[in-house]
Amino acid sequence: MINAVLVDDERPALRMLEHLLKEYPEISISGMYTSPLKAINEIGQIRPQVVFLDINMPQLRGIDAASRILDLSPDTDIVFVTAYDQYAIEAFELNALDYLLKPLSTERLKKTVDRLIKKKPAVQENGKRKLQIKCLGRFQVSWEGQEPIKWRAEKTxxxxAFLLHNHGR
Incomplete structure (x- = not known):
């Protein structure tokens, strides 16, 4: 189950997104907020896997809210949902998983949900995840059946790789 939080200052847009996401049994909505400040205060405890976040809100810009959310919950994916396309570059500089334009299309939302599902770590029958490491060519780490981990910095x-190598000695 993918734990999601929805944040949009317009209640009708929030309800529409909720309605569209209820079509996906893999998504569990654990919080809906019209106030980005209240959402940020609670996201630290909720630790959602994904936050669907509007960009243009009166209390706090979505880009700034996303930055604060990632400080509190670095493993949370951000999906921006907005009527404005001019913030896309800023959004992807924060490593946003996706950028959806309003009005939402069901086909486009499905692509985003499919990406979230694909990203979710595979769990084996015994409940443990299987880690895959590729060392030939380019060093990559991923959970079985998932996309490789995206490193925020090359040094990380x-x-x-260094720690993994020295652990085996």
Whole structure:
């Protein structure tokens, strides 16, 4: 189950997104907020896997809210849902998983949900995840059947490889 939080200052847009996401049994909505400040205060405890976030809100810009959310919950994916396309570059600089334009199309939302499902770590029958490491060519780490981990910095990837190498000695 993918734990999701929805944040949009317009209640009708929030309800529409909720309605569209209820079509996906893999998504569990654990919080809906019209106030980004209230959402940020509670996201630290909820630790959702994904936050669907509007960009243009009166209390706090969605880009700034996303940055604060990632500080509290670094493993949370951000999906921006907005009527404005001019913020896309800023959104992807924050490593947003996706950028959806309003009005939402069901086909486009399905692609986003499919990406979320694909990203969710595979769990084996005994409940443990199987980690895959590729060292030939380019060093990559991924959970079985998932996309490789995206390192926020090259030094982090190098440190992980170094620690992995020295752990085996």
């Amino acid at each position: 990837r190098e440190l992980f």
